[in-house]
Amino acid sequence: MAATAEPRSLAGERLSYRVRGVNQTFLEGQVVALQDINHDFDEGSFTSLIGPSGCGKSTLLNILAGLLKPSSGSVMLGGKEVDKPRDEAGIMFQKATLLPWRNVLDNLLLPIELSEGKKAAKRRAPQALELLDTVGLKGFDKAYPDELSGGMAQRAAICRMLITEPEVLLLDEPFGALDELTRERMDLEIQRIAMNRNATVVLVTHSIPESVLLSDRVIAMSARPGRITEVIDIDLPRPRTLDTMALPEFQKYVSRVREALDRGHANV
Numbered sequence: 636m637a638a639t640a641e642p643r644s645l646a647g648e649r650l651s652y653r654v655r656g657v658n659q660t661f662l663e664g665q666v667v668a669l670q671d672i673n674h675d676f677d678e679g680s681f682t683s684l685i686g687p688s689g690c691g692k693s694t695l696l697n698i699l700a701g702l703l704k705p706s707s708g709s710v711m712l713g714g715k716e717v718d719k720p721r722d723e724a725g726i727m728f729q730k731a732t733l734l735p736w737r738n739v740l741d742n743l744l745l746p747i748e749l750s751e752g753k754k755a756a757k758r759r760a761p762q763a764l765e766l767l768d769t770v771g772l773k774g775f776d777k778a779y780p781d782e783l784s785g786g787m788a789q790r791a792a793i794c795r796m797l798i799t800e801p802e803v804l805l806l807d808e809p810f811g812a813l814d815e816l817t818r819e820r821m822d823l824e825i826q827r828i829a830m831n832r833n834a835t836v837v838l839v840t841h842s843i844p845e846s847v848l849l850s851d852r853v854i855a856m857s858a859r860p861g862r863i864t865e866v867i868d869i870d871l872p873r874p875r876t877l878d879t880m881a882l883p884e885f886q887k888y889v890s891r892v893r894e895a896l897d898r899g900h901a902n903v
């Protein structure tokens with residue numbers, strides 16, 4: 636259902652983001668990247684940010700991640716201001732950024748090594764191997780990043796994010812560079828993980844079908860200065876599968892998101 640960008644309050648708070656009056660400017664105010672962003676990202680919800688290139692999607696995600704302090708306004712996670720990266724949140728970017736001199740297993744264990752030391756990391760190796768199995772990379776633990784395809788590296792990067800057991804997943808076009816089939820598989824894998832953990836997920840995407848397939852809510856943004864123009868609730872049953880995309884309701888939602896973007900004069 637199309638709705639305005641009116642924040643609403645729902646029960647679960649611990650993993651909910653409350654974004655209020657966020658503005659972001661760069662270059663001493665010459666570039667207004669985000670303008671008056673207000674939104675509640677509810678606990679356990681899956682939200683996609685979609686809009687034209689340069690509308691501030693990544694900027695907003697970086698603010699949610701605590702990697703960037705907004706020029707004005709406030710962002711709360713679980714009732715506490717986000718002023719630095721938080722343990723609850725895992726972030727993933729479009730490029731896998733695995734360290735080339737560490738094998739896949741050691742790349743996966745790196746976040747544990749950095750936060751809890753080498754011994755703790757070693758103890759988590761079985762869990763890392765299990766995660767690799769889940770994403771179809773069984774037997775690749777000793778491989779080095781340059782021995783992996785782009786899709787494999789990206790799946791390894793997902794495991795590296797998941798090993799810290801984040802309850803909030805912030806995903807910046809994580810599968811943008813993958814072929815369509817791998818991307819669809821990874822989309823469904825993310826849905827499975829999100830459902831299992833009741834994770835709060837925010838996904839930046841350029842793909843309207845991907846946003847509809849995965850989201851409870853799609854946020855359509857306008858061209859710069861980035862504003863929320865519409866919030867579209869996607870009321871399709873879960874788990875969604877590739878068959879979901881053949882449903883007439885699915886196609887209706889795709890059209891709605893497209894129209895919302897057209898109204899914001901966006902070319903996604």
Ligand SMILES: Nc1ncnc2c1ncn2[C@@H]1O[C@H](COP(=O)(O)OP(=O)(O)OP(=O)(O)O)[C@@H](O)[C@H]1O
Pocket residue numbers: 661662666667668686687688689690691692693694695859
């Ligand atoms: N550090 C920075 N310094 C100056 N301008 C910046 C900086 N970061 C982002 N911008 C500008 O802010 C605007 C929003 O950028 P952002 O990367 O958030 O957009 P986006 O919607 O994620 O784009 P894309 O879809 O192309 O990835 C752009 O005009 C960008 O050039």
